[in-house]
Amino acid sequence: MRNSWFANAVAIGRVVIGTIFLWAGLEKFIGGGGAWTAKGFLAYGTNGTLGWPFVTGEIAEGTVFNPTHDLWVSLAANDGAMSLINFFVQFGQIAIGAALILGLATRFAAAMGTLMMLFFFVAAWDFAYGIVNQHLTYAVVTFGLAIVGAGNFNGLDARIAKQLPDWARDYVASGAPAKAGGRA
Numbered sequence: 257m258r259n260s261w262f263a264n265a266v267a268i269g270r271v272v273i274g275t276i277f278l279w280a281g282l283e284k285f286i287g288g289g290g291a292w293t294a295k296g297f298l299a300y301g302t303n304g305t306l307g308w309p310f311v312t313g314e315i316a317e318g319t320v321f322n323p324t325h326d327l328w329v330s331l332a333a334n335d336g337a338m339s340l341i342n343f344f345v346q347f348g349q350i351a352i353g354a355a356l357i358l359g360l361a362t363r364f365a366a367a368m369g370t371l372m373m374l375f376f377f378v379a380a381w382d383f384a385y386g387i388v389n390q391h392l393t394y395a396v397v398t399f400g401l402a403i404v405g406a407g408n409f410n411g412l413d414a415r416i417a418k419q420l421p422d423w424a425r426d427y428v429a430s431g432a433p434a435k436a437g438g439r440a
Contacts (some may be wrong), residue, residue, distance in 0.1 A: 278353025304381025359411015
């Protein structure tokens, strides 16, 4: 098969990224013993950093580079918002990871992974080593998985595509299997 290497590469990439999300969510949910919270990060880890050529020399302690810092600090101070954020981060990472591993509802899961990673990217505002960090990288990769319809490559989306209404197949699952990888 001419494109089998591509299909396998997409499937492996989808499973690897899914495993990263699943692990991160389970680590918070199980490893935290129910005590994990994003409050500390939002309150104290969102000052951000800038690197050369924007900042050189000594940086005063407590300098805030992140223009969205006040938003994250205000969320950390809101107990209702923190309950939702803590739930959505843990549940979101577990659900995104499981969906990507299975190749089920792949476009939706990948889009939510992209959105989550973009939120993390903006909240962390970490440019000490350039513009690219792990959050931006994961956002780009999950976006790519959504675009190519990664669940059509050895995933459950391909198996259930015919049972889904067109809108669900195209926007939630992975699109029409025959179109996957540009083979239509």
